[in-house]
Amino acid sequence: MSNIVNITMVIILLSVLLSLASNRLIALVKIMALQGIMVSLLPLLLEHHSRMGSGGLIFFQVMILIKGALIPGLLYVALKRVVTKREIEPIIGYHASLFAGLIIILLSIFITERLHLSLPKGHDLLLTTAITTISAGFFLMMSRKKAITQVIGYLMLENGIYLVGTALTKHAHTLYVVEFGVLLDVLVGVMIMGIILHNINHTFDDIDTDHLNLLKD
Numbered sequence: 001m002s003n004i005v006n007i008t009m010v011i012i013l014l015s016v017l018l019s020l021a022s023n024r025l026i027a028l029v030k031i032m033a034l035q036g037i038m039v040s041l042l043p044l045l046l047e048h049h050s051r052m053g054s055g056g057l058i059f060f061q062v063m064i065l066i067k068g069a070l071i072p073g074l075l076y077v078a079l080k081r082v083v084t085k086r087e088i089e090p091i092i093g094y095h096a097s098l099f100a101g102l103i104i105i106l107l108s109i110f111i112t113e114r115l116h117l118s119l120p121k122g123h124d125l126l127l128t129t130a131i132t133t134i135s136a137g138f139f140l141m142m143s144r145k146k147a148i149t150q151v152i153g154y155l156m157l158e159n160g161i162y163l164v165g166t167a168l169t170k171h172a173h174t175l176y177v178v179e180f181g182v183l184l185d186v187l188v189g190v191m192i193m194g195i196i197l198h199n200i201n202h203t204f205d206d207i208d209t210d211h212l213n214l215l216k217d
Contacts, residue, residue, distance in 0.1 A: 016136045020097040036067030092143035108132040126167040134160030
């Protein structure tokens with residue numbers, strides 16, 4: 001596996017840690033845009049995807065646009081409509097979240113070694129990155145109160161699932177079909193969450209999901 005692939009995976013891991021340590025919502029959106037681009041580029045850099053046809057290249061170009069521009073753009077527009085720009089009181093603090101991220105990376109390495117999967121050469125780090133991204137996505141969704149941060153956790157979770165497919169799939173065409181279906185679901189989910197964010201902010205002047213507990217039948 002080339003050095004550029006390793007650098008790409010390191011950037012993805014750093015984006016995970018930065019997302020756990022950041023309280024600025026606009027910074028989180030930018031981090032997810034970077035992560036989306038890196039995740040989308042990764043299959044293009046791997047050896048077993050190096051001989052894909054023009055259709056495959058077009059697919060990954062579209063995916064980079066969606067993950068790196070369209071979805072972050074929708075989140076940015078939604079964020080501009082709300083008053084709150086920071087996550088002030090998370091369920092789990094930022095230093096503790098960063099420490100949890102480091103623990104997640106170590107656990108992901110342990111899990112990858114214990115699975116004993118017959119992965120292509122050099123894909124152990126890729127699977128470790130995938131498990132870390134999935135776990136961190138779950139953690140972000142559970143440890144934050146702002147709806148937009150939870151959406152970002154959901155997007156990180158999807159990125160991790162995609163990385164698992166990249167690590168385990170030897171045939172690129174299978175990856176195209178699976179990722180295209182998941183990507184459509186994510187895109188629709190982000191659109192729906194944009195509407196929900198607008199409605200929460202209009203009703204409560206905030207996007208803290210704890211306010212939803214005030215709603216009654």
